[in-house]
Amino acid sequence: METAxxxxxxxxxxxxxxxxxxxxxxxxxxRLLTGIAEGDQRALSALYRRRGSLIYSLLVRMLVNEMEAQxxxxxxxxxxxxxAHKFDVSRSSPMSWMFMIARGLALDRLRARxxxxxxxxxxxxxxxxxxxxEINGSRQTERDELAVACATAxxxxxxxxxxxxxLAFLRGWTHEEIAGAVGEPLGTIKARIRRGLLALRKxxxxxxx
Amino acid sequence: MTNLHSLEDEATLYVLGRMTEVERAEFExxxxxxxxLRTLVRELEEGAVAIAMASPQRRAPQRVWAGIEKxxxxxxxxxxxxxxxxxxxxxxxxxxxxxxLIGWLLYAVLMExxxxxxxxxxxxxxxxxxxxxxVSDAVRTETKVAKSSSEISSNIxxxxxxxxxxATTRENSALRFRKAQLEKEVTHLSQVVTQQxxxxxxxxxxxxxxxxxxxxxxxxxxxxxxxxELQRALLLAMARELGWLQPDEHEKSGSTLTNQTxxxxxxxxxNTNETKAPFSQQMQLTQELIDSxxxxxxxxxxxxxxxxxxMDGKTMIAFDPSNGAVPTGSEVxxxxxxxxxxxxxxxSTTMGSSTTVVGFQPMSLGSGGTLTVTFxxxxxxxxxxxxxxxxxxxVPLEPQNTVP
Numbered sequence: 242m243e244t245a246x247x248x249x250x251x252x253x254x255x256x257x258x259x260x261x262x263x264x265x266x267x268x269x270x271x272r273l274l275t276g277i278a279e280g281d282q283r284a285l286s287a288l289y290r291r292r293g294s295l296i297y298s299l300l301v302r303m304l305v306n307e308m309e310a311q312x313x314x315x316x317x318x319x320x321x322x323x324x325a326h327k328f329d330v331s332r333s334s335p336m337s338w339m340f341m342i343a344r345g346l347a348l349d350r351l352r353a354r355x356x357x358x359x360x361x362x363x364x365x366x367x368x369x370x371x372x373x374x375e376i377n378g379s380r381q382t383e384r385d386e387l388a389v390a391c392a393t394a395x396x397x398x399x400x401x402x403x404x405x406x407x408l409a410f411l412r413g414w415t416h417e418e419i420a421g422a423v424g425e426p427l428g429t430i431k432a433r434i435r436r437g438l439l440a441l442r443k444x445x446x447x448x449x450x
Numbered sequence: 451m452t453n454l455h456s457l458e459d460e461a462t463l464y465v466l467g468r469m470t471e472v473e474r475a476e477f478e479x480x481x482x483x484x485x486x487l488r489t490l491v492r493e494l495e496e497g498a499v500a501i502a503m504a505s506p507q508r509r510a511p512q513r514v515w516a517g518i519e520k521x522x523x524x525x526x527x528x529x530x531x532x533x534x535x536x537x538x539x540x541x542x543x544x545x546x547x548x549x550x551l552i553g554w555l556l557y558a559v560l561m562e563x564x565x566x567x568x569x570x571x572x573x574x575x576x577x578x579x580x581x582x583x584x585v586s587d588a589v590r591t592e593t594k595v596a597k598s599s600s601e602i603s604s605n606i607x608x609x610x611x612x613x614x615x616x617a618t619t620r621e622n623s624a625l626r627f628r629k630a631q632l633e634k635e636v637t638h639l640s641q642v643v644t645q646q647x648x649x650x651x652x653x654x655x656x657x658x659x660x661x662x663x664x665x666x667x668x669x670x671x672x673x674x675x676x677x678x679e680l681q682r683a684l685l686l687a688m689a690r691e692l693g694w695l696q697p698d699e700h701e702k703s704g705s706t707l708t709n710q711t712x713x714x715x716x717x718x719x720x721n722t723n724e725t726k727a728p729f730s731q732q733m734q735l736t737q738e739l740i741d742s743x744x745x746x747x748x749x750x751x752x753x754x755x756x757x758x759x760x761m762d763g764k765t766m767i768a769f770d771p772s773n774g775a776v777p778t779g780s781e782v783x784x785x786x787x788x789x790x791x792x793x794x795x796x797x798s799t800t801m802g803s804s805t806t807v808v809g810f811q812p813m814s815l816g817s818g819g820t821l822t823v824t825f826x827x828x829x830x831x832x833x834x835x836x837x838x839x840x841x842x843x844x845v846p847l848e849p850q851n852t853v854p
Contacts, residue, residue, distance in 0.1 A: 282519075282522065285518075285522070286515075289515060289518070293509075293510055293514075293515075294507050294508065294509050294510070295502065295503060295507065297508055297509065297510040297514075298502075298505040298507045298508050299502040299505050301505070301506075301508055302505040302506070310510075311510060311511065311513075311514045311517075314510050314514050315514055315517045315518050315521065318518045319518060319521045319522065319525075322518075322525075323525075331488070332481070332488065332491075332492075333491070333492060333495050334492075334495070334496070334499070337496065337498070337499050340498065340499055340502050341465075341467065341495070341498075344502075345467055348467065387503060388503050388504065388505075388507060391500040391501070391503040391504035392504040394500060394504070395500065395501060395504045406501065407501065409466055410466060410498055410501050410502075411501065415468065416468075431459050431462065434462060434466075435458050435459065435461075435462040435494070437497070438462065438465070438493075438494045438497035438498060439493060439494065439497060440497070441496075441497035441500040441501065442493045442494070442496045442497035442500065444500075
């Protein structure tokens with residue numbers, strides 16, 4: 242007979258555990274944002290420690306300049322401090338919300354730089370720069386399982402789709418600019434980007450599963 | 451399908467931040483109404499997050515967090531400071547003081563508005579109000595005070611301006627004076643430099659002259675070539691001046707005995723006292739010079755046989771007794787001065803049997819003069835050998851070291 246002490250408790254397997262983990266992460270982030278909205282600086286500090294690296298990594302990848310990335314990082318968390326009371330967990334996850342703030346500020350910086358010529362040559366140059374960063378980044382830093390999964394998913398997309406997606410998201414190219422650079426219809430580019438985002442999302446979901 | 455695609459397109463644009471403010475507001479209004487749309491947006495956002503999380507991870511330096519803390523702290527400060535300022539203001543007596551002042555002003559205005567003339571212009575200048583019309587004394591006084599204070603302040607300003615102007619004028623005058631002084635100094639220095647350059651160039655020049663007749667004006671310019679013996683003597687004199695030829699023991703002791711070179715060197719040293727020739731000699735010398743000037747042809751003696759070397763301001767005259775110009779045993783005199791001013795005996799030497807070079811070292815720099823060379827022959831005759839221009843004025847020298 243198995244006593245309570247002898248009972249083996251099976252922990253939730255793979256996907257469920259991952260899902261629970263993700264849910265707990267989201268809840269913790271949301272809790273911290275609530276604290277920030279109430280003026281709790283310790284909550285901001287905690288959120289910075291939890292998500293700062295991810296946001297900083299995104300900014301470095303977008304701006305390709307550590308100094309600018311640091312400045313935008315600072316601006317991002319100041320904006321988080323100011324706008325935390327506007328965050329609505331029903332609309333988006335805390336990470337998405339913070340990523341979009343950071344991305345928006347980074348795109349402002351990119352636009353403030355010299356005007357981009359949306360030529361095919363410029364398109365190729367940007368794509369090449371993204372690839373170089375990828376290689377260098379993987380050598381330098383540790384990556385957790387989720388980050389590896391994301392990178393794998395991104396690399397697993399069809400080449401044209403992955404390129405268009407990264408330029409649109411990381412470098413702020415408009416659909417029209419991408420269409421003009423690669424010489425394809427606007428509708429094709431729009432669909433390509435949309436499907437790429439959904440495909441990534443699905444891949445992550447499948448990873449959990 | 452089309453609607454779905456356009457909704458999906460809009461959702462993508464929304465997630466990528468590609469909407470205008472108006473479009474965003476409209477889409478968010480749609481979001482609020484459609485759960486399906488919210489789900490789509492959420493899924494697209496998660497895909498975008500995946501792109502972000504695929505970036506190579508880096509850690510921001512510590513100073514980034516320090517900057518965030520500082521920015522947040524600065525945001526919090528002003529609100530606190532502003533409220534504390536006003537609270538302090540209220541707690542202090544300033545509020546009461548201001549209230550009293552406002553009350554007084556209102557009283558003045560009301561009193562003033564009681565007069566019909568001043569109704570439209572309660573605080574008017576005194577000028578616009580005729581006397582005796584019932585203007586409030588308080589307003590008049592206030593206006594007077596205001597005017598006088600403004601006058602005082604304008605007077606103070608004018609006074610300060612005047613003082614500044616005067617100080618500036620004085621400064622300008624001093625600067626102009628100083629400028630004039632400096633210009634004078636520059637001019638003087640230029641003159642001195644020019645003079646020095648001339649003198650240096652003069653003294654550094656190596657000139658070979660001939661002891662010319664008085665009729666030639668003592669210019670000494672000639673094409674006559676000295677004899678080999680005299681050339682040798684001059685070259686040795688040059689070497690001696692340059693220090694290449696060390697004086698022997700006899701020369702050092704003051705005598706001028708023949709040295710190894712076979713040339714006698716006589717250096718006439720300066721005399722502290724002027725030695726003016728006796729009157730008779732002066733007359734004789736003068737007469738001789740006059741005769742030389744009047745002579746149709748220059749003296750054969752002076753023309754060709756007595757070269758003069760001027761080097762570093764020192765004048766060296768070479769005599770060769772063998773050519774008959776100055777026989778052995780003749781006493782050769784060296785004079786400076788003019789007929790008008792009188793002649794001064796600088797020094798003399800008795801000609802020996804060897805070639806002799808007589809040198810004069812000037813005492814000071816100055817304008818040039820003329821050196822007149824005479825000799826008393828063994829027979830007692832007195833002749834003027836010639837004259838040579840000097841680069842500098844010679845002070846009278848002591849006759850010394852005559853050859854026995």
